[in-house]
Amino acid sequence: GQQLNQSPQSMFIQEGEDVSMNCTSSSIFNTWLWYKQEPGEGPVLLIALYKAGELTSNGRLTAQFGITRKDSFLNISASIPSDVGIYFCAGQGNQGGKLIFGQGTELSVKP
């Protein structure tokens, strides 16, 4: 079945630094979604990507749909303490419309 590899697994950064994380797949996806989950909460949708090569921003967040349709990355610029949480990528392929989730990237920001 389809699998997503998300990296890095965790990041410890200083406030103000930029952050980059990515997801890769062995198969093609038609949609990529990026979520953030804070402790005690459900995942919150940050960015949705629908076309290969698409670059979309949401404030300090920027995500791209890879040209090969097998990868996506998320950048956070000028990180702040409230960026702390677990970021998940999710891809949707051709079959059944199910979302496939990455393992998550846990982000810690030191003030």
Place this chain on the structure above:
Amino acid sequence: SAVISQKPSRDICQRGTSLTIQCQVDSQVTMMFWYRQQPGQSLTLIATANQGSEATYESGFVIDKFPISRPNLTFSTLTVSNMSPEDSSIYLCSARSGGYEQYFGPGTRLTVT
């Protein structure tokens, strides 16, 4: 977007009992899903809740253990039956409306003793 609420937000249950989790969406949605998330882990799809018909279960999940109802386009329930400590987890309701954007509820934190 869709705003999703779940009840209860958390519960502590004894083994052998059952718990029903309710999910309410603030607008009509085409698809509803139930996920399980173990502590520190990613999300695992349990089933797709189909309106007016039996849910579609993923491999490893069965209807006798996780019966699901979806009587209309805004509401669904998940029951965790005959619970054991291994069922301790976060259970998340999710919904998709029309397009590909999928939204999640706040989750139900279940502890089985």
